Amino acid sequence: MLKKLTESFGVSGYEMPVADIIYEEVKKFCTDIKFDNMGNLKVFKRSKTELPPKVLLSAHMDEVGLIITDVTEEGYFKFASVGGIDPKVLIAQRVNVNGLKGVISTKAVHLTTAEERKQNLSEDKLYIDIGAKDKNEAQKVAKPGDYCVFDSKYTEFGNQIKAKALDDRIGCAIMIEILKKDWPVDLYCNFTVQEEVGLRGARVASRGINPDYAVVIEGTTCNDLPGVEANLRVTKIGAGPAISILDSASKGNEELIALLEKSATRHNIPYQFKASTAGGNDAGTICITDGGIKTASLSVPCRYIHSPVCVMNKSDFENCRRLIEVFLEDMGKDGKIND
Amino acid sequence: MEILKKLADNSGISGYENEFAKSLQKMLESYCSQVEINKTGSVVANFRNYDDNKKTILLEAHLDRIGLVVSEILENGFLKFKALGGVDDRTLPASEIYVLGKESIFGVIGALPPHLKSGSSDDGFVKIQDMMIDTGFSKEELKDKISVGDPVLLKCEFCELLGSRVSSAALDNRAGIAAILCALDMLKTEDLKYNIKIAFTVGEELGLLGARTIDCEDVDLAIVVDVTHGKTPDAKPEGTFVLGSGAIICRGPNLDFGITKKVIETAEKQGILHDIEVSAGNTGTNAWVIQTLEQGIRCVLLSIPLRYMHTAVETIDTDDVKSVAKLIAECVKGGDLLA
Known part of the structure; x- marks a missing residue:
């Protein structure tokens, strides 16, 4: 799926080809799917439990081009x-x-x-x-x-994967995987447009949902190259998904970050904190929607993002997906913190 | 087109030409009575049967292509490298490559994402000595796969553009070799007035090395086939040629005045598309070396216009290869080229 998604076409402002692929896949296991006027693809999957928490996951479909x-x-x-x-x-x-x-x-x-x-x-x-x-x-x-x-093909090499548009087809691929299963939360998944030109799609897509928590799934910068000082490496490839504390667009919600950390620790999933405040993502606009949403970003480290040759590690991708999954499970079991 | 694709997708980096020389030797065997690889590694052959009473024309093209070479293996499987031949540093970031070691290893040349640049370093120029290849392996894993000194191939498969135009790395000078092979094909059943000798030489990109050691004792004329600069919007118009303008015939002190004139007349008489290039001194091709071999060798230089020379996206018009092939065939098969 990640291969198909990264090799498809979806520059900000013309995301339809990649949106179609996602729609065709998601409709196999979800019924509540709609496109809004901007082209955001919004999927809802109701929980089978009583009084479930409401969680929004968000990943952007668009790529730089x-x-x-x-x-x-x-x-x-x-x-x-x-x-x-x-x-x-x-x-x-x-x-x-x-x-x-x-x-x-x-x-x-x-x-x-x-x-x-x-x-x-x-x-x-x-x-x-x-x-x-x-x-x-x-x-x-x-x-x-x-x-x-x-023009860049998905290629597995060494222990890594090279492709274009890993930012943010990673997030799209993870959300598709998550939507295949049922969760003990009311799950909203927004595949958004126009993140790369100013977080435009998420501003519209996250309105009217009023979730308890929102998690943005991303591909983020990673500069763990020889000769770069440890504090400038941002993230490290192979060290698990990165949680953002603060970036140029938002501050991660402490309560939600604590929940993510708790789930990661409980299930033995490696994670790291993003050691840079550079860059911003859809969390920046989601956290100020409808009077405010508790929002955090969870990202797979990607070397050379916004180039034809983005590089990521398979285990980081798997651990990011697993962390979201156990977070949703724990959320259903433990409920919201401020219930 | 098929033959050009086959040639362009072969390695044969300057200094590491053995394998490619062997495949050229095989290709020539169907046309030639005698094909050998000389001490320097160049492929030398006599076309059909050699007749001591006839004069001899040499068809020459260099077989090597530019590339890179591994100079150091760093932590986390990153590689430092140097250029083999003239490479513009600016064309390297985000390139895909293969390291041709004991195994062929895929890799990318990284580039810092725009997010991580501060205002002041925005124009930071990256020199080749500061670039690194990302192999995706650990240093330990690389130990049995590659070593310092292994050549690095700029990866870019042959691809067709509009009409008869194609793009690939290594069209300099696989286009020249293709033109000679095409000409031999046209001549295979003709009555020949001259002996034809073929030399596909090594090390041109490292300083016209292979051409210095061709046995030219019996050669009365050398026709050197190479590429010249195609016209692009950012290059000055004089001395560059529109793709599709045919065989480019060079004039100047490096080339024999009288014979070159006859070649131009032949092109005119046979209606072969052509244009004239002027080089006031060193043509920068093997003709410069061949002219002063033995007691002096008369040279003619025919070129194919090529855009973006020494990059992974060299671009030509295949019609120009055909024009050069036809002109070679018309010139050598009879007439009064060597009066």
């Missing part, structure tokens, strides 16, 4: 990035343009000056080449406003 802004006379596409992309990761890469391949590169090293070779290229200097002979031929393939994604 490119949008075509112009077609040049020579038949190249100019583009802008949708979400945060460092232009460095675009050079000498392939992209998928409406089902066709295109390449992004720069003039040959032989044609550059020593000065140029020391300067990063900005997005406006780059263009997509699909092999079109002229503007007319290129326009038949794509128009301004069409989206492109990285």
Whole structure:
């Protein structure tokens, strides 16, 4: 499922291809599924127990990508990035343009000056080449406003997995797994749109639910490379899912973090705290919805996120899924803390 | 196209060409009376039967491709590396690679995500010596798989773009080899006025090494086939060629004035698409070395326009390969090239 999800297409603003895959899968075991006007996919699974706690899980479907802004006379596409992309990761890469391949590169090293070779290229200097002979031929393939994604296959290597869009197809894949089973909580699962362009989808999707707790499932930054000081590594791959205390968009709810920790400890699941306040996710908007929702983020560490080659560890993914599962079970057993 | 795909998906990194040389030797055996690999590792052959009374034309193309080499194995299975041949540092982040050790190991060249950049280091330029390959293995696990000095292949499978355009790593100079093989195919039943000798040489990207050791004692003319720069929006227009403009015939002190003129006339007479490139001194190709072998060898240089040279996304128009093949065949099969 993670392979299918990461290889599908879903740049912020055009998430339908990935939403369709999720819908087709989830409808096999859920009946209460709806799309809202923004394209958020909202699934509800009622508990079979009496007076169950209400839990919202949220993961975003969208990925960072490119949008075509112009077609040049020579038949190249100019583009802008949708979400945060460092232009460095675009050079000498392939992209998928409406089902066709295109390449992004720069003039040959032989044609550059020593000065140029020391300067990063900005997005406006780059263009997509699909092999079109002229503007007319290129326009038949794509128009301004069409989206492109990285051309990157899901690949297992060493003890890790490489794919594009692990942020946040990880969360989508985990929620699909969770929805296959019944839980002793009233479970709301929101597959949201437009996280990468400003947490837009979750703002709308989480309204009117009034859950007791909300957990955002994410792929987060991981910089555990040799030479990087321990305190700058953010998370460590292979050390379990990361709980965020504070990021640029929100502060994790202490009560909910305590519950997650309690479940992790009780069931022997490794976890870590995200050691950086950089970046923000849908928790930032969910925690201020409808007068406030107790919200926390649980993330799988991903190296090189927002690039074509995100890398994660299989055991972190499994432990993240397990932690959510035991959390839901414990929640049903113990009830809410402030009952 | 098939042959080009087969050639481009082969390794043959400069300095590590053995396997690829052997497969070229096999491919040539169907056309040639004698094929051998010389002491330097280059493939040398006589096309069909050699006649002592005829003059001899050498068809030359380099068989190596640029790559990287492992220089250090670090904690957690990260690798430091150096370039083999001219590589633009800026084209490496987020590349997928294979380390060709005892086993072939997949890996990625990491890139820091935009979230972790502070305002000041935003333009931080990453030099090749600061980059690392992520193999996904531990240092311990890597011990029996790879070692320092193993070559690293930039991974990018052959892919078709629009029309007759294709993209792949290593089209420099697999495109040149494909043109020669195509020409041999056209000549296999022709009456030949000249002996034809073939040399696919090693180490061009490391300083035109292989071309220095070809036995040229009997050679009256060398036709060197390589790639030249394709026109792109970011390169200066002079000295670069639109893809699809045919065989690019080079003129200048490195090339024989009279014979080159005859080649141009042949292209005109036979209606073969072509253009003229001017090189005022060193062409940067094996022609530069071959010209001063023995008592001096007359050289002709034919090139295929190629965009984004020395990246994983080199792009050509296969029609240009065909134009070069046709021009070679027309020039060598008869006429008065060597009066």
